[in-house]
Amino acid sequence: MAKEKKVSLKDVANAIGVSTALVSIVLNGKAKQYRIGDDMAEKVLKVSKEMNYSPNLIARNLRGGKTQLIGLVVTDISNPFFSSVSRVIENKAIELNYTVIFGSSDENLNNTKNLIEVLLNKGVDGLIIVPCDGSEKLIEKLQERGVPIVLLDRYFPNLNVSFSSLDNFKATELATQHLIDQGYTRISLIAYKSEMNNVTDRILGYEDSMKKAGLGANINIKRVSLINPKPDVNKAIESLINKSKTEAIVFTTNTLSIHGLYCLQDMQVTIPNDVAIVGFDGGDVFDLFYSPITYIEQPYVQIAEEAVTILVNKIKNGEQNKKSMVIIEPKLIVKNSSPKKD
Amino acid sequence: MAKEKKVSLKDVANAIGVSTALVSIVLNGKAKQYRIGDDMAEKVLKVSKEMNYSPNLIARNLRGGKTQLIGLVVTDISNPFFSSVSRVIENKAIELNYTVIFGSSDENLNNTKNLIEVLLNKGVDGLIIVPCDGSEKLIEKLQERGVPIVLLDRYFPNLNVSFSSLDNFKATELATQHLIDQGYTRISLIAYKSEMNNVTDRILGYEDSMKKAGLGANINIKRVSLINPKPDVNKAIESLINKSKTEAIVFTTNTLSIHGLYCLQDMQVTIPNDVAIVGFDGGDVFDLFYSPITYIEQPYVQIAEEAVTILVNKIKNGEQNKKSMVIIEPKLIVKNSSPKKD
DNA sequence: ATATATAATTAAAACGATTTAGCTATATGT
DNA sequence: ACATATAGCTAAATCGTTTTAATTATATAT
Known part of the structure; x- marks a missing residue:
């Protein structure tokens, strides 16, 4: 009720009996530059601390155009991958004296566009964006407008826009090669219907490994809806198991892996006896599964931290057009779902 | 690069040849109140739309003291419960024309304090806070300062501060009664070492049910570290299984449930043959477990939406001191981990 | 004809900080 | 002694909005 107003520059200035300019100068560490007397400077520091000025x-x-606010656009903050990423971004941001405003796009172009406008309107100093299908033009325009941006998780190779991402090609290459090494030949892949590079590169990594192993004829890719994958995954797996006699399945995201496990469970398909599995991203579901799941690990901490670092450099140094490209290597964590084939 | 500056009120005013005041008035829908001419009002609307003014x-x-920003303090945005809650808050906020800034406290008082200061400094209109142990004074002061606040997930019964929360007593009552009904008598509980009401109420719900069933002598509560629960959970479960001959365990959070499942897995204790389980909050881990886990479901969507609604009402109507209390009923979802005892 | 009401608009202050240009007093150079 | 340099500080503009009080012109009442 007794809404005490915060102490302002003016309050401090009045308390000492000087101008607000002097106080501002001292507090911004420009006392020398503006040749403020040493004793005066000291007094300002002391009093403003006493008065608990901030x-x-x-x-x-409004004056300077900086808010120390970073805008974060993910596809869904409740997706474990993105909530983990957000946490890292948050921590790194705090460390660098920034705070995060966020929003979820649901992989929708219009949402992405609106969200970005809202965040810019709130005065964010820069944006970390997980771009969705069809957002290339939008991102390009943003960059042209001079807004500091870093893309995360996915990017547009043709744009002059910085990004921090997994080596997606390597990810599925690792997974596929592992299965080949274990003796599987009928290896299939489940991926989203999306033209974003994270999806297409994961597909390429699989195709490339299969071809190099002379298994080009066995390439079998099922693509499922990005918005509502569950029914498609069910159909895909049913077809893979019953028609294609697939021996092993590579899932290209965590969500797809989990939908897959549900489906295989329902179909009473045993892992790894009936089919071998490589999942994506790890998590308790994989480790507590009756047959712990082999998976591709994404070093999301590095990916997220680099994104913040790049963005803050852009903001501070005005490196708007410097294209920083961070591509982090995945790791394969081998568990029980992909044993040597007998 | 060509950082085009946004069109301002002044730009619109100049374009029409009127004052900024007039434009502002019209755009804020106060044309009638200030008796601006109908034709003029129409023109302002038209031109400002043409010029794409926002x-x-x-x-x-700065002028009005409102940012349309809501500050959200959770304990950890990467915890599935809080990331889900955040997503709901985000959506509800957008619907009401707000944007969310967030931060994670890690259940730490100092972090909570710092975070709140940062968020207030960024000019948030109000705060949704998941309070941590020892934050009662802090929250009370905030309320006294006239900052609109709503507590979420936990609250302080003695404070005049609004909250939206689960009926925690009912939650463990449901779980315990279910186990009793299924024929178990040696039922134990695992809870955090915390004095927050969500923990203490869950303990009370369990104790009450046990006593009412004449099982007061069997009450067995293991309390584990809030910060680093894993080793404590392991010790607790080992003791429960090996020493206390526990027949059933009620877990009081999702994280504890999952740690528990890992531990039981490692100990080769079979669920539900060796021990029955009631978990908290659900999730893929429970459903995909070899013996799907019975759990207490928290209607987090309602809890989160109510928090936003209350907060926005406070902000808009200055209902700073109206204490809104929302307590949502939990649901028991029965699966295979708690069968009738033979 | 004079006072008063009403309609339509605007000037200017305010929010709280930063920064540029300028002012005053003392010190230095010649 | 006189111009100039320097040290130390301040007045005032600025950012883009909102709002209060004031202004002008016209209409109505007496």
Whole structure:
């Protein structure tokens, strides 16, 4: 009720009997530059601390155009991968004196567009974006507008826009090669219907490994809806198991892996006896499964931290057009779902 | 690069040849109140649309003290419960024309304090807070300062602060009664070492049910570290199984349930043959477990939506001191981990 | 004809910080 | 002694909005 207003620069200035300019200068560490007397400077520091002054960031922003706010656009904050990524981004941001505003796009172009506008309107200094299908033009325009951006998880190779991402090709290459090494030949892949590079590269990594192993004829890719994958996954797996006699399945995201496990469970298909599995991203579901799941691990901490670092450099140094490209190597974690074939 | 500056009120005003005041008035729907001419009002609307004007929210906030920003303090955004809650809050916020800034406290008082200060500094209009142990004074002061707050997931019964939460007593009551009904008598509980009401109420619900069933002598509560629960859970379960001959375990959070499943897995204890289980919150881990886990379901969507609704009402109507209390009923979802005892 | 009401609009202050240009007093150079 | 340099500080503009009080012109009442 007794809504005490915060102490302002003016309050501090009045308390000492000087101008707000002087206080501002001293507190911004420009005392020398503006040749403020040493004793005066000291006094300002002391009094403003005593009065518990902290600058009004809104006012500072209005004047200077900086909010120390980072906008984060993910596809869904409740997706474990993105909530983990968000946590890392948050921590790194705090470390660098930023705070995160976020929004979820649901892989939808319009949502992405609206969200970005809202975040810019709130005055974010820069954006970390997980771009969705069809957002290339949007991102390009943003970059042209001079907005500091870093793409995360996926990117547009043709754009001059910085990104931090997994080596997606390597990811499925690792998975596929592992299965080949274990003696499987009828290896299939389940991936989203999306033209984003994370999906297409994962497909390429699989195809390439199969071809190099002389298994080009066995390439079998099922593509499922990005928005509502479950029914498609069910259909795909049923077909793979019953028609294609697939020996092993590579899933290209965590969500797909989990839908797959549900489906195989329902079909009473035993892992790994009836089919071998390589999942994506790990998690308790994989480790607590009756047959712990082999998976591709994404070093999401690095991916997320690099994104923040790049963005903050852009913001601070105005490196708007420097294209920083971070591609992190995946790791294969071998468990029980992909044993040597007898 | 060609950082085009946004069109301002002034730009629109100049284009028409009127004052910024007039434009502002019309765009805020106060034309009638200020008796602006109908033709003029129409023209302003038209031109500002043509020029693609959108207000600078920072400036607006500096003047009016509103940012349309909601601060969210959770304990950990990467915890599935809180990431799900965040997603709901985000959606509800957008619907009401707000955006969410968030931070994670890690159940730490100092972090919570710092975070709240940061968020207030960024000018949030109000806060949704998951309070941690020892934060009662902090929250009370905030309320006294006149900051709109709603607590989520946990609350302080003695404070005049609004909250939205699960009926925690009912939750463990449901779980315990279910196990009793199924014929178990040696029922134990695993809970955090925390004095927050969500934990203490869950303990009370269990104790009450046990006593009412004449099983007071069998009450067996293991309390584990909030910060690093894993080793404590392991010790607790080992003791419960080997020493106390427990027949059934009720877990009081999702994280504890999962740690418990890992431990039981390692100990080769079979569920439900060796021990029955009731978990908390559900999730793929429970459903895909070899013996799908019975659990208490928290209607997190309602809990989260109510929190936003209450907060926005506070912000808009200045209902700072109206204490809204929302307590949502849990549901028991019975699966295979708690069968009738033979 | 004079006072008063009403309609339509605007000037200017305010929010709280930063920064540029300028002011005053003392010190230095010649 | 006089111009100039320097040190130390301040006035005022600025960012983009909202709002209060004021202004002008016209209409109505007496």
